[in-house]
Amino acid sequence: MRSIGRDPIFIASGRGATITDVDGNDYIDYVCSWGPLILGHAHPEVVRAVVDAASHGTTFGAPTEAEVELAAEVTRRVPTVEMLRMTSSGTEATMSAIRLARAATGRERILKFAGAYHGHVDGLLAQAGSGLATQGIPSSPGVLGSATAATVIIGWNDEAAARQVASDPNLAAILLEPVPANMGVVPPEPGFLRALREAADDNGTLLIFDEVITGFRVAPGGAQQHYGIDPDLTIMGKIIGGGLPAAAYGGRRELMERIAPAGDVYQAGTLSGNPLAVAAALATLRHLDADAYEQLAGTTDALATGLRAAARGAGVSVTVQSLPGLLTVFFSERPVLDYATAAASDTAAYGAWCRALLDRGVYPPASQFEAWFPSLAHSDDDVRRTVEAAAEAFAEVVPR
Ligand SMILES: *Cc1c(COP(=O)(O)O)cnc(C)c1O
Numbered sequence: 104m105r106s107i108g109r110d111p112i113f114i115a116s117g118r119g120a121t122i123t124d125v126d127g128n129d130y131i132d133y134v135c136s137w138g139p140l141i142l143g144h145a146h147p148e149v150v151r152a153v154v155d156a157a158s159h160g161t162t163f164g165a166p167t168e169a170e171v172e173l174a175a176e177v178t179r180r181v182p183t184v185e186m187l188r189m190t191s192s193g194t195e196a197t198m199s200a201i202r203l204a205r206a207a208t209g210r211e212r213i214l215k216f217a218g219a220y221h222g223h224v225d226g227l228l229a230q231a232g233s234g235l236a237t238q239g240i241p242s243s244p245g246v247l248g249s250a251t252a253a254t255v256i257i258g259w260n261d262e263a264a265a266r267q268v269a270s271d272p273n274l275a276a277i278l279l280e281p282v283p284a285n286m287g288v289v290p291p292e293p294g295f296l297r298a299l300r301e302a303a304d305d306n307g308t309l310l311i312f313d314e315v316i317t318g319f320r321v322a323p324g325g326a327q328q329h330y331g332i333d334p335d336l337t338i339m340g341k342i343i344g345g346g347l348p349a350a351a352y353g354g355r356r357e358l359m360e361r362i363a364p365a366g367d368v369y370q371a372g373t374l375s376g377n378p379l380a381v382a383a384a385l386a387t388l389r390h391l392d393a394d395a396y397e398q399l400a401g402t403t404d405a406l407a408t409g410l411r412a413a414a415r416g417a418g419v420s421v422t423v424q425s426l427p428g429l430l431t432v433f434f435s436e437r438p439v440l441d442y443a444t445a446a447a448s449d450t451a452a453y454g455a456w457c458r459a460l461l462d463r464g465v466y467p468p469a470s471q472f473e474a475w476f477p478s479l480a481h482s483d484d485d486v487r488r489t490v491e492a493a494a495e496a497f498a499e500v501v502p503r
Contacts, residue, residue, distance in 0.1 A: 107454035107469045112461070117144030119480040122466060130466035131485050133475040137468075138316050138341035141399070141428065142387055143480020149345050149386045156382035162374055169385060170376045176388045177343070177351065180323045183333045187353025188362055189376035193315040193340030194222025196350040199362075199370045200336050201226070201276065204309045206368045207358055210275035214268050214308075216259040218286030218442030218472070221278060221313050221338070225250040231257070259283055259441040260292045269302035276309040276336075277302070281326035284316045284474040286445045287431035288424045296332040303335075309358075315340035315350065316474065319391060320399075320428040329426070345383030349376070395479055400427035402477045402486060409490030417497035419452075430475045432456075445472060452500050459496030465489050 104111040113125045120143050122132040135143070142149060156169075170189065178184050190196045201213060201224070213226065221227050229239030229251035239254035241247070255271075257264040269277060277299055283289045303310040312334035317326040319342040327334055336358065340350035353359060361368045374380075407425040410432055414421040420436040433439050434449040434456070453471040460467050465488075468475060477486075 104469045106450070107457040109458055109461070119143045120478060120482070120485050128464070130461070130464050131481070131489055132466045133477065134466060134468050135476040135478050136346060137473070138320070138476050139344055139346045141320060141342050141478050142390055143478045148390060149383050152382040152386035153347065153379050156378045159378070161379055162377045164373065167376070167378055167381065169378060169381045173381050173384050176385065177339070177353070180319065181325060181327070181337060183327060183355070184337050184353035185356040186359035187351045188359065188370065189349060189351045190372050191348045191350065191374050192222065193338065193350045194224055195372065196338045196340060196352040197221040197227070197313060198224045200311055200338050200352040201278070202370065203358060203361060203368050204276035204311060204336065206361055208275045208307065208309060210273050211253045212255055212271060212274045213253060214255045214257065214265070214274060214277045216279055216283065217256050218259060218289070218445060219280050219283050220285035226254050229254040229256060258443065259289060260295055261441065262295055262298045265299055266302050269306050269308060271306070274306060274308045276311050278311045278313060280313045280316065281330065281332070282317050282321060282426055282429065284429055286442050286472045287433055287439060288426065288429050288474050289439050289441065289445060290424065290426060291330070292440065296330050300332050309335040311336045311338065313338040316429070318342060319388065321426045323391065323396060342387060343384050344380050345387035347380035347383040348374070349380035349384055396427065399477065399479055402481050403427050403430055405483070405486045406430060406475070406477055406489065409486060410493050413490050413494035414497050416494055418501055419497045428477060430477065431473070434471065455500040456496050459499045460492055463492035463495060465492045
């Protein structure tokens with residue numbers, strides 16, 4: 104909220120697509136907890152599942168049947184995930200997937216992309232050093248230089264740089280959000296994911312898709328299904344917890360069997376796969392049938408089309424980039440291809456537009472560099488009211 108020049112709003116409750124603040128103001132919510140709430144707030148089936156699970160005990164530190172059922176739901180949707188391990192957060196899942204990639208390859212370096220976010224893992228809180236393929240430097244106080252030294256950062260959609268870095272014999276993994284959504288939504292250029300897959304194969308490097316946002320959202324099987332590219336490991340979070348703390352990582356059986364106790368790569372978590380989160384996850388995933396994905400795509404399209412028209416009508420130049428269930432309104436005249444073009448957006452205008460939306464009962468992500476998360480709870484009427492509010496808000500930010 105600071106980045107759009109206002110104080111945070113304290114939320115009292117949520118139902119469906121609507122949140123209510125402590126002063127009693129209602130908003131149509133497009134943050135939806137930054138992605139988990141694909142069914143909207145307080146979905147009756149999810150609430151019932153969580154209450155029922157809680158009444159039978161909240162955590163055991165021992166396996167439960169529901170965990171196995173959830174694993175089956177995941178592997179059915181995401182065939183590259185033959186085995187998975189649950190964690191309590193996406194950060195933890197990323198950290199563990201990297202440890203596994205290093206163990207499996209006997210290599211150290213990780214390639215990541217500028218503007219991507221994979222949780223607050225020390226080694227990934229890195230920014231590019233000077234020049235291509237040099238070691239990353241910490242982007243946060245408290246992170247050791249030695250933690251980021253094995254991280255290499257290049258621009259998203261930069262195929263030539265990716266091929267060059269991917270010839271490094273010490274490169275353990277290429278780590279990416281297959282559709283980056285933490286610099287705003289910036290889809291891969293045609294052929295880019297395939298080029299990364301080939302470069303990884305040529306070099307014996309693992310390809311890790313961080314599908315914490317895209318998983319179970321852009322398609323039942325995530326971005327890997329949408330684009331038809333198979334990663335070696337997949338990181339999942341957000342929707343997989345159904346609004347409770349859960350995440351996971353998984354992949355080919357022979358890789359995952361390296362994880363303790365089956366294998367020698369240590370990883371554990373007291374509350375991993377706890378019954379409440381698993382119950383919320385099962386209730387959420389089971390609701391996501393083919394009709395649900397069609398509806399989500401339709402809602403996103405209507406919103407994107409409406410927002411483009413509203414901006415045009417007000418004479419404001421924006422670029423709306425979207426995939427089913429994800430969208431960003433960039434205050435940029437040109438398409439956004441990477442972090443550099445995202446960062447060139449007019450963030451002051453974005454901030455003014457957001458403040459004007461909040462005044463009209465629409466709650467957008469309070470940053471140019473985040474995604475909107477339309478959900479199955481957003482109705483045609485919610486979209487119509489949002490577009491109306493957006494048109495008025497665009498008119499307010501037109502430079503006079
Ligand atoms: C949110 C996010 C994470 C981190 O998940 P947490 O549960 O917040 O630790 C990792 N990767 C991506 C792509 C995310 O959007």
